[in-house]
Amino acid sequence: MDRRTVLKGLAGVGSLAATGGLSMPALSQGAAARTLRFVPQANLANFDPIWGTQYVVRNAAAMVWDTLYGVDAKLQPQRQMVESEQVSDDGLVWTFKLRPGLKFHDGEPVRAKDVVASLTRWSARDPMGLMLKAIQNELTAVDDKTFKWSLKQPYPKMLLALAKNNAPCSFIMPERLAQTDPFKQINDYVGSGPMKFVKGEWVPGAKAVFEKFTDYVPRQEKASWLAGGKQMLIDRIEWVVIPDPATAAAALQNGEVDWWENPLSDLVPTLKKNRNISVDIADPLGNIGSFRMNHLHPPFDNVKARRAVLMAMSQEDYMRAVVGDDTALWKPIPGFFTPDTPLYTEQGGEILKGKRDFDAAKKLLAESGYSGQPVTCVVAQDQPITKAQGDVTADLLKRLGMNVDFVATDWGTVGSRRAQKTPPGQGGWQMFHSWHAGADCINPAAYTAIRANGEKAWFGWPTSPNVEKEVVNWFEAKSVDEEKAAVGRLNQSALEDVVYAPTGFFLSYTAWRKNVSGIAKGPLPFFWDVSKTA
């Protein structure tokens, strides 16, 4: 018997005496095994997956709301809530039929009108949804089980749009919730997925609780990412927000939590030494680091200055700063697309390969007309990934002979400052860092950072007609070969015009107690098929 046991015993007596027997009974072994305590990557501060598109919201929402289609581990869209679909010969009319037995958490059946309202709200916020909306004739419910999407022109990527796991996903909500303005937050969380959100136990910043929805009817196929039979083997999932990584590591070692989504790489060696803990790569699709330049203002309004950065940057320096010396966790990429995925390409990537040529880069920078004006680098210090990248960038730019104005700030400030188009001296900026989930970079569908349509583009507002032409070509491609060709040319054009500078590809770990099993590698934590023993 150890001291803790003694204290617990005393505690039982003490609390009984003090509260008149009001203390909660201890969980039985069975109850403990049916509750999974999970430490998410971030705080679940809101719970509207259309209004707020943070990954943590998407991850929680994937339990609570189901989708019409789901992308599987082979990156292919598969039917989920849909039983069948038909597309007209001209590709203009899609007719979908829902599978039987679908219910919302309030017991109401899922009807076509709910789907229509959900897709209408989603298509106001999602890049692919916006494309669909732009070519939409009408989206209507034919009957309770059937709905029809009529378009002005064919959209070959329809199923991918409805299946993709990039936020915002096309989650299906009851009509009354889905009729909420897409720029306003819902305040009820009646879902269609395998877990219910327990609003009463939600303490934003501390805890979120999900309980098994017993009326959920999973598909018969084996689960694969967002597709297949979402069998819940756990009755209750508690998301425990632990902001401090060292505390999260200690809690996992102490058995106070079961699964930590995103351990800091510095702490992984400690976790690996613990015989009760398993550690593995979380998401094989990883992330791509980003050095984002402002194309509106000097010096980066000149492509020669942007190319000078590419010529001089060492992705290895960036990756070692971000994830350390564990070479299994990173690799350089001469391009913008996720390695080991079907469309991965290195076409046009020579500028990022081989020995770094500072002399040539300096010459090119001089040709761009750069003459020592300050370069405002806005770097979030509260995000380890952006901080590490920012430190490498400051050194890189100084070695290139640039006058670095290093603005160390927090992510909230970067978020607002990067939206400023004014010159750097008037509140604007010249570069900032970010990173993109590899799942968003497998193709151009949800890859907003690769777009180069000027004012409509992501922060930095790059303009490249060639890039945009190849994005259109990819959307219109009718075969994988056509898709590959378009993405190859897109990669080349994006590097020639330097839409942004990729700083490398990196992976991260996830860690769990060994009494938990069934954890799948993927772009988000999947809770179906996960089980736990006491």
Add this chain to the structure above:
Amino acid sequence: MLSYILRRILSTLPVMAIVALFVFSLLYIAPGDPAAVIAGDQASPADVERIRQSLGLDRPFLVQFGSWVWDILHGNLGTSIFTNLPVSKMIAQRIEPTLSLMAITLVLTILVAVPLGVVAAWKAGSWIDRTIMAFAVFAFSLPVFVVGYVLAYVFALQFEWLPVQGYTPLSNGVWPWFQNLILPSLALGSVYIALIARITRASMLEVLQQDYVRTARAKGLDQRSILFVHALKNAAVPIVTVIGIGIALLIGGAVVTESVFAIPGLGRLTIDAILRRDYPVIQGIVLVFSFVYVLVNLMVDVTYTLVDPRIRY
């Protein structure tokens, strides 16, 4: 006394008004945009702008301030930009852990620091005094988060006596509640114990030189009565003052301690709200903290009359 307390409570109103204006202005001019945080990293600038409009953040300063003050006057602290929950509900959810942490820390501090200070003064110049003061300097020099990590490593990870993190409500039992607060209270209390011990020692040293203490000794009173009945009561005014000031330290320290031990209290809510630029929540918390601080000062002033009968209001 009652009229004094009423006057003091009324005098908090202008203080709160100034705090409200100051905080609102500061947040208005501070960089950062909650709309950008809500929209997520992949959002387009147009999306961010639409969200900003829907939240009313594009309205002029005076309109926003007027609307906020109007709501407060109607007892409404507003709604969180992020969670869509009432700020009052969010504060209510978080206040128990913070009050519990502060209460236990305060009790622990007084129970440990005051006797230490008294003994140090009694044995002034001896090895006991030097040891206590060395401990005080050491504890005062260590950041709260370092003490927290060390305590968690030793007592939670190595000995497995106590949990590393979290909070259990008092309604779930006294021991589960207390168990989660032992390490955080020790961490948070370390600086405070050092401060109070030093102040108690200094104050007691002065009192122990007084004629009435010498008289008490000459009359043959035992040492404990002299120290704790006669001397400590007369040395109490500066100690009570510092305890009151120290509550502000506790509020600041709670922010760090709650983060280290993952306690879902007001401190963590403050950090989360600041990082996300959740203006209504920040404003609500600052108002609550200001009110608590004003209230504590009032309680300190009232306590003076209990320890020193010469003080009358």
